[in-house]
Amino acid sequence: MIFDNAPALVVIFPLIAAVAVPFIGYYNKRLIPYFVTLITFCSLIFSISNLRTVMQTGSISYTMGGWEPPFGIEYAIDYLNGFVSIVVIFIIFIVSIYAKKSVEQELPGRTINFYTVFLLLTAGLQGLIVTGDLFNIYVFLEISSIAAYALISVGKSRDALMASMNYLIIGTVSASFILLGIGYLYMVTGTLNMADLADRLPLAFDERPKVVLAAFAFFLVGFSIKVGLFPLHTWMPDAYSLAPSAVSAMLASTFTKVAAYVMIRVMFTIFKPDFIISTVHAHTILAWLAAIAIIAGSVLAIAQTDFKRMLAYSSVSQIGYIILGVALMNQIAMTGGIIHIMNHGIMKAALFMVAGAIIYKTGIRNINDFKGLGKTMPYTSAAFTLVALSMIGIPPTVGFVSKWYLALGAIEAGMWVFVGVIMLSSLLNIVYFWRVFENMYFYRAEGGKVDEVPLSMLLPILILAALTFLLGVLALYPLKEIMAPMVQIILPG
Amino acid sequence: MIEDLILAKYNYWIYVTLMMIGFYAVIAKNNLVKKVIGLNIFSTAIFLFYISIGDVIGGTEPIYIHGEDVVYVNPIPHVLILTGIVVSVSITAVALALIIKIYEEFGTIEEDQILELQS
Numbered sequence: 001m002i003f004d005n006a007p008a009l010v011v012i013f014p015l016i017a018a019v020a021v022p023f024i025g026y027y028n029k030r031l032i033p034y035f036v037t038l039i040t041f042c043s044l045i046f047s048i049s050n051l052r053t054v055m056q057t058g059s060i061s062y063t064m065g066g067w068e069p070p071f072g073i074e075y076a077i078d079y080l081n082g083f084v085s086i087v088v089i090f091i092i093f094i095v096s097i098y099a100k101k102s103v104e105q106e107l108p109g110r111t112i113n114f115y116t117v118f119l120l121l122t123a124g125l126q127g128l129i130v131t132g133d134l135f136n137i138y139v140f141l142e143i144s145s146i147a148a149y150a151l152i153s154v155g156k157s158r159d160a161l162m163a164s165m166n167y168l169i170i171g172t173v174s175a176s177f178i179l180l181g182i183g184y185l186y187m188v189t190g191t192l193n194m195a196d197l198a199d200r201l202p203l204a205f206d207e208r209p210k211v212v213l214a215a216f217a218f219f220l221v222g223f224s225i226k227v228g229l230f231p232l233h234t235w236m237p238d239a240y241s242l243a244p245s246a247v248s249a250m251l252a253s254t255f256t257k258v259a260a261y262v263m264i265r266v267m268f269t270i271f272k273p274d275f276i277i278s279t280v281h282a283h284t285i286l287a288w289l290a291a292i293a294i295i296a297g298s299v300l301a302i303a304q305t306d307f308k309r310m311l312a313y314s315s316v317s318q319i320g321y322i323i324l325g326v327a328l329m330n331q332i333a334m335t336g337g338i339i340h341i342m343n344h345g346i347m348k349a350a351l352f353m354v355a356g357a358i359i360y361k362t363g364i365r366n367i368n369d370f371k372g373l374g375k376t377m378p379y380t381s382a383a384f385t386l387v388a389l390s391m392i393g394i395p396p397t398v399g400f401v402s403k404w405y406l407a408l409g410a411i412e413a414g415m416w417v418f419v420g421v422i423m424l425s426s427l428l429n430i431v432y433f434w435r436v437f438e439n440m441y442f443y444r445a446e447g448g449k450v451d452e453v454p455l456s457m458l459l460p461i462l463i464l465a466a467l468t469f470l471l472g473v474l475a476l477y478p479l480k481e482i483m484a485p486m487v488q489i490i491l492p493g
Numbered sequence: 494m495i496e497d498l499i500l501a502k503y504n505y506w507i508y509v510t511l512m513m514i515g516f517y518a519v520i521a522k523n524n525l526v527k528k529v530i531g532l533n534i535f536s537t538a539i540f541l542f543y544i545s546i547g548d549v550i551g552g553t554e555p556i557y558i559h560g561e562d563v564v565y566v567n568p569i570p571h572v573l574i575l576t577g578i579v580v581s582v583s584i585t586a587v588a589l590a591l592i593i594k595i596y597e598e599f600g601t602i603e604e605d606q607i608l609e610l611q612s
Contacts (some may be wrong), residue, residue, distance in 0.1 A: 179577065
């Protein structure tokens with residue numbers, strides 16, 4: 001059955017398709033967007049089949065070329081990465097529908113190049129998620145990073161080139177740190193398989209504690225850069241605001257989330273929670289950094305007048321939520337953190353798509369020029385309103401669900417100050433989204449004729465906006481089924 | 494003391510020194526090409542680190558010799574670094590392509606001048 005090989009196919013499908021795109025483009029350029037959407041849809045099916053297998057028969061261990069782990073490369077899928085894989089490929093699928101018109105306008109004549117790199121990024125991200133091999137993480141991280149640099153650099157403004165260059169430099173340094181961390185771990189354990197590493201690490205730590213500590217430090221810094229945790233977020237606002245619309249939507253909603261997932265994986269599966277709590281105390285540092293990120297990101301977002309830049313700074317603060325949930329070290333907060341990977345992915349994709357839609361129709365980026373958009377682009381504005389409410393955390397949207405879990409987790413950890421941080425940041429969220437509402441709905445603009453974006457751009461926005469609402473309701477029951485074993489895997493409690 | 498700390502571990506000292514040189518170039522140099530060169534030194538230092546951890550004292554090259562009891566060096570770090578080199582080359586290629594585009598658009602590759610042109 002083809003679904004027996006689904007763990008490998010989620011990576012290989014987009015990878016081979018990336019090579020196929022130029023050939024199809026040579027035959028007929030107009031076919032490419034449909035082809036890419038089809039490929040991402042197939043990947044989505046494979047991802048769902050993976051999670052289904054996990055739910056029915058337990059974790060999947062897929063070996064490459066018949067080499068048994070820990071010698072060969074293993075793709076290991078459990079509840080956590082099965083779930084993240086579906087979230088990521090679903091968003092990419094939605095973005096690929098949206099990208100057709102957007103790319104036609106923003107990158108005329110470069111469809112082939114765009115979609116090739118787009119699929120490479122997809123393959124890299126899926127590889128990062130499903131792999132069970134530490135060195136594979138480095139390789140996939142670089143595949144997806146290189147694709148991301150290339151995609152950012154084709155933004156309209158020439159500043160996009162510098163944004164991409166800065167991202168390239170800081171991203172390569174972070175990947176090098178991760179490579180060093182891998183080397184240190186390999187030095188003391190002699191293995192690269194993640195499950196095997198986890199078994200051998202306690203012994204290695206007893207023998208050579210300094211090497212393991214150095215490795216942990218390298219991983220922490222390396223992944224913090226990739227995630228965009230506050231003091232290391234500097235590449236993010238430029239990269240997200242200057243990239244083409246479809247790319248912003250894809251990168252902001254998937255890349256940092258996948259990096260956050262890998263960070264969780266390395267911290268909790270390889271180094272155990274006990275190691276983090278009692279040996280390095282990294283959770284305290286991370287929690288405070290996350291709190292600072294939440295506040296600072298929101299404050300900086302208020303200061304922006306460029307819509308996309310505001311969303312990028314809001315990403316800085318949302319990453320803070322995910323890391324806060326991870327760093328509080330209890331199951332409830334962890335549920336909040338992981339569910340926020342999905343929630344923020346959906347919300348940020350929708351918001352950047354709205355930004356892209358507005359730029360597509362009117363070319364406006366400045367929030368103060370949004371006057372009357374509520375009249376001229378009613379559906380886009382309505383979708384924006386729903387998603388923005390979710391970002392603020394109004395029940396029963398998804399934003400409320402993750403904030404609720406995070407607040408409960410902070411209370412359980414006895415850290416009331418973080419409850420205050422979450423409250424304060426919700427208020428700040430209202431401030432910066434309110435300016436947009438105000439300009440959209442409370443001013444009358446001349447003209448005022450309905451002038452919406454094409455359906456292939458509108459539909460993805462509406463689907464995601466509806467999902468922020470639906471998933472918030474569903475989070476009560478169906479999601480809990482997946483979340484409980486997922487959290488149990490990373491943080492046995 | 495000194496022999497233990499420096500001479501016996503000279504390979505690690507070389508890698509750390511090289512890495513810091515590369516890191517310095519990445520942070521301090523104004524010229525984008527020099528930054529990319531710094532990145533290359535930085536990653537090459539890590540490759541040297543990997544290659545040196547694969548070494549086994551008295552080991553021979555890892556080609557199986559039939560019927561003889563010999564010590565081999567560990568080939569895995571070397572193989573990993575082959576992949577690492579490929580990655581590094583791709584990064585350099587993308588970076589240089591970007592620099593060419595930056596030069597076409599801004600007319601300079603000095604970072605401070607570009608920042609002035611940007612605002």
